[in-house]
Amino acid sequence: xxxxxxxxxLAQVHPSTVSRVLRCSENLPISAETxxxxxxxxxxxxxxxxxxxxxxxxxxxxTIGLIIPDISNPFFADIAQSIEQECHKAGYMLMVCVSNEDxxxxxxxxxxxxxxxxxxxxxxxxxxxxxxxxxxKKKNYPFVLIDRCFEEFETNAVISDNEASAFDAMEHLVKxxxxxxxxxxGRPTIYTIRKRLAGYLHAVNVYDLDRTPELISNGGxxxxxxxxxxxxxxxxxxxxxxxxxxxxxxxxxxxxxxxxTGLKIPEDISLIGFxxxxxxxxxxxxxxxxxxxxxxxxxxxxxxxLQHMNAKERLPFSRIVVETKMLPGASTAPINExxxx
Amino acid sequence: xxxxxxxxxLAQVHPSTVSRVLRCSENLPISAETxxxxxxxxxxxxxxxxxxxxxxxxxxxxTIGLIIPDISNPFFADIAQSIEQECHKAGYMLMVCVSNEDxxxxxxxxxxxxxxxxxxxxxxxxxxxxxxxxxxKKKNYPFVLIDRCFEEFETNAVISDNEASAFDAMEHLVKxxxxxxxxxxGRPTIYTIRKRLAGYLHAVNVYDLDRTPELISNGGxxxxxxxxxxxxxxxxxxxxxxxxxxxxxxxxxxxxxxxxTGLKIPEDISLIGFxxxxxxxxxxxxxxxxxxxxxxxxxxxxxxxLQHMNAKERLPFSRIVVETKMLPGASTAPINExxxx
DNA sequence: TTGAAAGCGCTACCAT
DNA sequence: ATGGTAGCGCTTTCAA
Numbered sequence: 149x150x151x152x153x154x155x156x157x158l159a160q161v162h163p164s165t166v167s168r169v170l171r172c173s174e175n176l177p178i179s180a181e182t183x184x185x186x187x188x189x190x191x192x193x194x195x196x197x198x199x200x201x202x203x204x205x206x207x208x209x210x211t212i213g214l215i216i217p218d219i220s221n222p223f224f225a226d227i228a229q230s231i232e233q234e235c236h237k238a239g240y241m242l243m244v245c246v247s248n249e250d251x252x253x254x255x256x257x258x259x260x261x262x263x264x265x266x267x268x269x270x271x272x273x274x275x276x277x278x279x280x281x282x283x284x285k286k287k288n289y290p291f292v293l294i295d296r297c298f299e300e301f302e303t304n305a306v307i308s309d310n311e312a313s314a315f316d317a318m319e320h321l322v323k324x325x326x327x328x329x330x331x332x333x334g335r336p337t338i339y340t341i342r343k344r345l346a347g348y349l350h351a352v353n354v355y356d357l358d359r360t361p362e363l364i365s366n367g368g369x370x371x372x373x374x375x376x377x378x379x380x381x382x383x384x385x386x387x388x389x390x391x392x393x394x395x396x397x398x399x400x401x402x403x404x405x406x407x408x409t410g411l412k413i414p415e416d417i418s419l420i421g422f423x424x425x426x427x428x429x430x431x432x433x434x435x436x437x438x439x440x441x442x443x444x445x446x447x448x449x450x451x452x453x454l455q456h457m458n459a460k461e462r463l464p465f466s467r468i469v470v471e472t473k474m475l476p477g478a479s480t481a482p483i484n485e486x487x488x489x
Numbered sequence: 490x491x492x493x494x495x496x497x498x499l500a501q502v503h504p505s506t507v508s509r510v511l512r513c514s515e516n517l518p519i520s521a522e523t524x525x526x527x528x529x530x531x532x533x534x535x536x537x538x539x540x541x542x543x544x545x546x547x548x549x550x551x552t553i554g555l556i557i558p559d560i561s562n563p564f565f566a567d568i569a570q571s572i573e574q575e576c577h578k579a580g581y582m583l584m585v586c587v588s589n590e591d592x593x594x595x596x597x598x599x600x601x602x603x604x605x606x607x608x609x610x611x612x613x614x615x616x617x618x619x620x621x622x623x624x625x626k627k628k629n630y631p632f633v634l635i636d637r638c639f640e641e642f643e644t645n646a647v648i649s650d651n652e653a654s655a656f657d658a659m660e661h662l663v664k665x666x667x668x669x670x671x672x673x674x675g676r677p678t679i680y681t682i683r684k685r686l687a688g689y690l691h692a693v694n695v696y697d698l699d700r701t702p703e704l705i706s707n708g709g710x711x712x713x714x715x716x717x718x719x720x721x722x723x724x725x726x727x728x729x730x731x732x733x734x735x736x737x738x739x740x741x742x743x744x745x746x747x748x749x750t751g752l753k754i755p756e757d758i759s760l761i762g763f764x765x766x767x768x769x770x771x772x773x774x775x776x777x778x779x780x781x782x783x784x785x786x787x788x789x790x791x792x793x794x795l796q797h798m799n800a801k802e803r804l805p806f807s808r809i810v811v812e813t814k815m816l817p818g819a820s821t822a823p824i825n826e827x828x829x830x
Numbered sequence: 831t832t833g834a835a836a837g838c839g840c841t842a843c844c845a846t
Numbered sequence: 847a848t849g850g851t852a853g854c855g856c857t858t859t860c861a862a
Contacts, residue, residue, distance in 0.1 A: 149603070149628065151855060162833050167857055177831055194624055196604040200541045200550070201855035204838045209541070211605075219585075220570045222561065229561045232587045236594070241601060244560075244585035246573045253577070260582060262490070263537040264552075283535055287490065371767050403771040425768070426712050430744040432771050492839060503849045508841055518847050542839035545854045 150193035158189040166190070170197070203265045211241040212453065213261035215271045217249045218369065222425045223396050223442065224272065227294060230446030231270060238454060240267075249335070249369065251276035262289060268457045270294055270449050275338050290456040294449045296339045297467065304456065306449040306468045310340050313438045313472040314347025314392065317420045320436075320474070321390045322351065325483035326418060328358040330381045330388035332374060332402055334395050336366045344394055344422070363388055367398070374401025382409050382417075389487035390418035390480070399423045399435070407432060414481035421479075428475065436477035441470050491534035499530040507531070511538070544606045552582040553794065554602035556612045558590045559710065562737050563766045564783065565613060568635060571787030572611060579795060581608075590676070590710065592617035603630060609794045613637055616679050631797040635790045637680045638808065645797065647790040647809045651681050654779045654813040655688025655733065658761045661777075661815070662731045663692065666824035667759060669699040671722045671729035673715060673743055675736050677707045685735050685763070704729055708739070715742025723750050723758075730828035731759035731821070740764045740776070748773060755822035762820075769816065777818035782811050 156163040161182060169178055169186045189195075203209035214231055216224040228244055235242040243261065247254040251274045258280050261269060269291040273281065278301055284291055285303065297305035321329055331348045334341045345364070352359060362384055367373035374397060381388065382405060393399045399421035411417050413433035421428075423437040448468055456463055497504040502523060510519055510527045530536075544550035555572055557565040569585055576583040584602065588595040592615045599621050602610060610632040614622065619642055625632055626644065638646035662670055672689045675682045686705070693700060703725055708714035715738060722729065723746060734740045740762035752758050754774035762769075764778040789809055797804055 152857095153855080163855085164834075164857075165832060167855095168832090171857075179831065182831080194628075196600050198545070198855050199601065199605040200545045201838085202857080204539070204541045204545060204840095204854095205856045205858085207838075218570070219560070219573070220563065220566045222563070222566075225561045225563075225566045228585075229559070229587060232560070233589070241584075241605075242586070243582075244569075245583070246570060248574070259537050260540065264540040264582075287535075397767070400768050400771065403768075407771060426738070427741050427744075427766070427768050427772065430741065430748060430773050431768065432773065434773075493841095494839080504839090505841075505850075506848055509848090512841075520847065523847080539839050542854090543841080545838095545856095546840045546842085548854075 149198070150195040151198070152195075154193055155186065155189045155195050158193060159185040161186060207265075209241075209265040209267055210239060211243055211264075211266050212268045212270065212450075212457075213243045213245065213257070213264075213266045215245045215247055215254055215257050215261075215269070215273075217247050217272055217274060218397075219244070219246050221369070221396050223295075223440070226424065226442040227272075227446045227449075230443040231450050234447050234450040238450070247274055249274055255280045258284065262287075268292075268453045270453060272296055273298075288462065290453060290459075292449045292453045292456075294445060298339065302465050304452050304465050304467070306445050306452065306470065307339070308440050308445070308470050308472050310343035310472075311347040311350070313422075313474070314344040315351050316347075316474065317392055317438055318348060318351030318355075318357075321392070321418060321420065321480060322355045322357070324390075324418065324480060326388075326390040327355075327483075328360070328363065328386065328388045329390045329392060330363040330365065332365050332367070332377055332381070332391060332393040332398055334367065334369045334398055341394060348392060358388075360384075360386070369395055369397055371397045371401040371404075374398030375404045376401075378402035378405035379409070382406070382411070388417070389483050391420070393419065393421040393423075395421075396423050396425055403431065413479050415484075416486065418480040418483075422472075429477065431479075433479045434477040435475075436479045437475040438472050439475050440472055445470055490539070491536040492539070493536075495534055496527065496530045496536050499534060500526040502527060548606075550582075550606040550608055551580060552584055552605075552607050553609045553611065553791075553798075554584045554586065554598070554605075554607045556586045556588055556595055556598050556602075556610070556614075558588050558613055558615060559738075560585070560587050562710070564636075564737050564781070567765065567783040568613075568787045568790075571784040572791050575788050575791040579791070588615055590615055596621045599625065603628075609633075609798045611635055611790050611794060614639075629803065631794060631800075633790045633794045633797070635786060639680065643806050645793055645806050645808070647786050647793065647811065648680070649781050649786070649811050649813050651684035651813075652688040652691070654763075654815070655685040656692050657688075657815065658733055658779055659689060659692030659696075659698075662733070662759060662761065662821060663696045663698070665731075665759065665821060667729075667731040668696075668824075669701070669704065669727065669729045670731045670733060671704040671706065673706050673708070673718055673722070673732065673734040673739055675708065675710045675739055682735060689733060699729075701725075701727070710736055710738055712738045712742040712745075715739030716745045717742075719743035719746035720750070723747070723752070729758070730824050732761070734760065734762040734764075736762075737764050737766055744772065754820045756825075757827065759821040759824075763813075770818065772820075774820045775818040776816075777820045778816040779813050780816050781813055786811055 293305040367377040634646040708718040
């Protein structure tokens with residue numbers, strides 16, 4: 149790798165001169181001839197400034213970090229994609245890290261990224277703990293949470309209206325006559341899930357629905373877990389006539405369980421999923437889905453972060469709530485005798 | 490951010506002593522008392538060594554870069570996920586960059602990452618040009634290509650048996666009686682696609698199938714492009730009775746076109762896709778798919794890279810070819826009169 | 831118009 | 847057992 153020194157040597161000038169020429173604006177006092185020589189040398193040696201050294205010297209890396217729990221989940225993949233594009237537009241690099249829903253890993257990533265001189269951080273936190281984020285906040289380090297946040301700990305965040313959307317989905321099912329509705333929730337320590345659960349329970353109370361505790365399942369967020377939890381629920385002595393499922397991978401897992409059990413959607417069972425995937429309309433039964441404005445979420449998270457990174461003084465924290473949309477499908481139908489039997 | 494100096498000051502020792510204590514093995518000549526003081530100070534100040542400075546000093550960053558064209562494509566997302574996990578196991582950080590199939594962006598990423606002192610690079614190249622990779626190779630910089638490689642330019646690579654798998658898929662359709670088979674190819678400048686096209690054409694020749702040029706479509710890799718190209722093909726005066734589709738997003742786009750046109754799979758049209766997604770079995774028609782061992786591809790690419798990064802001397806390049814598998818589905822059926830009409 | 835020197839935070843080597 | 851120093855590659859201020 150060619151260094152400033154190498155270029156300087158080839159161009160027969162001092163390294164500092166090279167730096168000035170390569171960095172500075174048009175109207176810098178330099179002889180056209182020297183500039184030519186330096187440019188030629190830089191190209192000749194395929195010189196690219198060492199970003200570590202620059203970052204060290206400048207105290208700025210023009211890079212931000214993103215920590216997400218799962219990159220193979222389209223939910224986070226699409227958010228990552230949009231953040232990456234926003235970064236690119238703004239001249240930033242993005243460093244993506246995958247915590248795999250492992251709190252230890254997340255903590256390591258936070259430490260590692262900050263000590264790499266990353267200018268800011270966007271995190272979809274695992275939410276088993278948050279002491280490491282309190283430390284970040286204390287150090288006045290700019291960061292934005294996405295999708296998940298803490299009720300008891302104030303930070304920047306971009307989240308969605310989970311409680312309302314879960315309630316609306318339930319209401320939709322209730323209007324079709326369903327009264328025994330299961331909720332495949334995911335990991336309940338997470339903000340998103342707690343809110344959705346609250347929306348579910350609210351509907352259960354308002355409409356006095358079946359309260360069988362087994363109707364609420366707490367697994368994890370993976371395909372496998374969705375599959376297993378759904379199988380368990382379908383084999384209840386009194387299985388539900390409808391399902392509310394919380395997340396892409398879980399929904400696909402539930403789908404597998406339903407298909408394998410030989411049930412038809414929506415004839416035998418209705419299904420609404422919190423599902424963000426281009427394929428939902430082309431599934432065995434086109435899914436009625438609660439969808440997130442993922443690109444918008446990513447863009448707003450980055451904009452908020454940028455704002456805080458550029459701020460001269462401490463800015464107040466923002467909590468941005470985006471609206472979900474119900475994508476109509478064909479996976480819900482009125483209740484029928486067969487289901488009640 | 491606390492520095493070595495801060496810790497040293499608090500512990501009343503010299504910075505170099507702190508560095509030694511924090512870095513070195515057990516049997517380093519140091520008084521237990523001093524060690525205690527230093528450790529306490531480090532924890533007190535929440536000290537984390539500046540990785541930029543370390544990387545600069547050590548000439549090693551313990552970070553590798555990954556450049557992929559599209560993170561919201563499950564194909565690349567799963568590869569990224571597996572590489573990330575391998576990295577983590579080996580104590581490396583992963584920096585993911587998304588080129589969005591834009592050659593300029595990829596070139597920028599390569600320059601940017603290398604000048605960040607990244608130890609190695611895994612790239613699924615855009616393949617509009619490769620001068621930048623030639624430069625990397627000249628500098629003896631370790632990198633591995635994944636999924637796509639260059640016939641005329643020798644590098645490390647992990648790829649799959651595209652030509653054979655395309656031929657096999659065609660054979661499968663031919664045996665069902667299909668003779669007018671369309672190929673939705675994606676961008677044909679890419680190795681993967683050229684190979685698949687070769688397999689397709691080989692089958693066309695061997696079995697003397699319909700050679701209508703319009704049966705071969707060259708769009709891009711996106712959902713939208715798959716949708717449009719497929720619509721075009723379905724509205725041919727003599728539409729095909731079967732479709733071979735190259736890639737996740739294209740397949741989903743094609744699915745949309747088929748569903749919207751009111752065609753049924755496989756009654757009206759057969760479909761085989763190069764599709765790696767957990768949802769393929771739960772699509773309108775469970776898809777017959779050619780799948781890649783994605784986790785394995787990622788793991789092998791990383792292992793190969795690691796080998797080259799650790800090598801004292803120049804190693805010979807490896808080209809690893811992994812095998813695809815045909816996942817049986819219900820999206821293919823024997824040809825019938827309706828199709829021929 | 832260009833050169834010299836200091837220093838970002840760290841580690842490795844050489845002193846003591 | 848601990849301290850001092852040089853230097854990784856860069857930028858910036860000051861000097862000439």
